[in-house]
Amino acid sequence: MxxxxxxxxxxxxxxxxxxxxxxxxxxxxxxxxxxxxxxxxxxxxxxxxxxxxxxxxxxxxxxxxxxxxxxxxxxxxxxxxxxxxxxxxxxxxxxxxxxxxxxxxxxxxxxxxxxxxxxxxxxANGAGKKAGSPLDLKVVEEQPAVPLEDADLAEYRMRSAAAGAVDADDMPVFVPQHALDEVEALTRRAEGCETGGILIGRMHRDPSLPEIFAEVSAQIPAEHTQGTVAKLTFTAETWSAANAAIRLRNQSEVYLGYWHSHPVREWCRARECTPEKQKTCRLARDFFSEDDVAVMRAAFPRAYSIALVANDTAFTGLSFSMFGWREGKIHPRGFYLLEDSHA
Ligand SMILES: [Zn+2]
Known part of the structure; x- marks a missing residue:
């Protein structure tokens, strides 16, 4: 309550x-x-x-x-x-x-x-101009139980490398190389349109610290979703596909967040932005739009929820930015890139 x-x-x-x-x-x-x-x-x-x-x-x-x-x-x-x-x-x-x-x-x-x-x-019941109005009582959304598996955080760190600035205060997030490779291939295939998908994975707990951390295990492409150059929305079909994938894989996975591409080269082309100018463009890296925030708030509101953005710019290869919740607000954050051998 x-x-x-x-x-x-x-x-x-x-x-x-x-x-x-x-x-x-x-x-x-x-x-x-x-x-x-x-x-x-x-x-x-x-x-x-x-x-x-x-x-x-x-x-x-x-x-x-x-x-x-x-x-x-x-x-x-x-x-x-x-x-x-x-x-x-x-x-x-x-x-x-x-x-x-x-x-x-x-x-x-x-x-x-x-x-x-x-x-x-x-x-709320005081002598203000709104005296007598009912208390602002709301029921916080019922949360499904998320399984926590015991795991050794140090062992995960040994098999991974930091991507971006990893803040020691943030929950550690591990992303396998194969997931990034898939995101890159899908971004290239969408050619200038936003595309995306749902990130699923497991939540772990290292009881020796203690600490809770997330491991992305797969991305479910939003195949039924029509992205435009500026916007991506998840449809009921996307959710059904992700739900079915979690059920069929049967590995205690949950929705961890979502990924989507930013076709920055397309945005910049439309604005006649030179590649030189793009290098300092705020859209080129760690950009999270108001629409992105709205998707995150509506669909991935858990404090451990994450969003991965694939930045497709004209001046360098594909790069990745991750966002997560910190003190109730969305911030850019680092993650750990996990070697594939284990999977
Ligand atoms: Zn976006």
Missing amino acids: FVNEYRYGLLLFRRDGSALGSASVTPDWEPAVEWTRFYHARRGETPFCGDGTASIQPLWDRKEGEPYIRGFRVVCESAADKVASEFPSNYLSEVAAEASAEFVKRGKLEPGDTYLFQAVAYP
């Missing part, structure tokens, strides 16, 4: 400190709840995929106090344990961007202008 006894708002200011106005907001709390449970599960402090109650509690500003907040705390409680994580108020930066867009529409802020925000919280 999810409990939130406060309603949240933002006070927005121009950069010079003059007030723009205020907005009430409904932040997306679930990635923060997901992160809290998984962060503590990795450390063996709470069961992986456990249930129980998650509550959001404001952290008051140390100097100004209530109703100003510096962030919030997520507390996850079950019959057996209680864990908590704190998040800074920049967790609300997306809803602040939405609110600022409203002020742009009203002509109070120029598009692209910097703005500042202060988050506030009020008791």
Whole structure:
């Protein structure tokens, strides 16, 4: 169950400190709840995929106090344990961007202008203007149990090499070379259109550390999906195919995430971007669009969910970027490339 006894708002200011106005907001709390449970599960402090109650509690500003907040705390409680994580108020930066867009529409802020925000919280049953409105109670989506197999993380590391900058705080992710080879072949075959697929694999736990880590075992191409140059959507057929593959393979695999290609050379051609300019183009590497974020949030919202992007540029061979959840937000992240011999 999810409990939130406060309603949240933002006070927005121009950069010079003059007030723009205020907005009430409904932040997306679930990635923060997901992160809290998984962060503590990795450390063996709470069961992986456990249930129980998650509550959001404001952290008051140390100097100004209530109703100003510096962030919030997520507390996850079950019959057996209680864990908590704190998040800074920049967790609300997306809803602040939405609110600022409203002020742009009203002509109070120029598009692209910097703005500042202060988050506030009020008791939901308090004497505010929304007094009497029902508590914001939602049920966090029921999670299917994900099997965890005991494995030796050091042994996996010995058989792999770091790809990209691997942050020691991120859950280790292992991707076999054959999966990348398949992604590359499918990207080439799609020729300038986005293509993609679902990544399946196993979740492991090394009880000696403790730590939880993910091993991608296969990619299921989204064959039934028609990609365009800019967008890819998964259809019901894609999900059915992935579901059947998991069932038939019968290896305790789960959905770990998805991959898709970025036909950057095509995007750049359309914009008449030179290969020289492409080298510094923000789309060429570690780019995750708003659509990509939406797919990730809707289809792969688990704290261990990952997204792999194949960057197809005109100035170098195919490169790969990985994205994952960190403190409830999506970040570029590194992974380990696993030698194929073992499979
Ligand atoms: Zn994309």
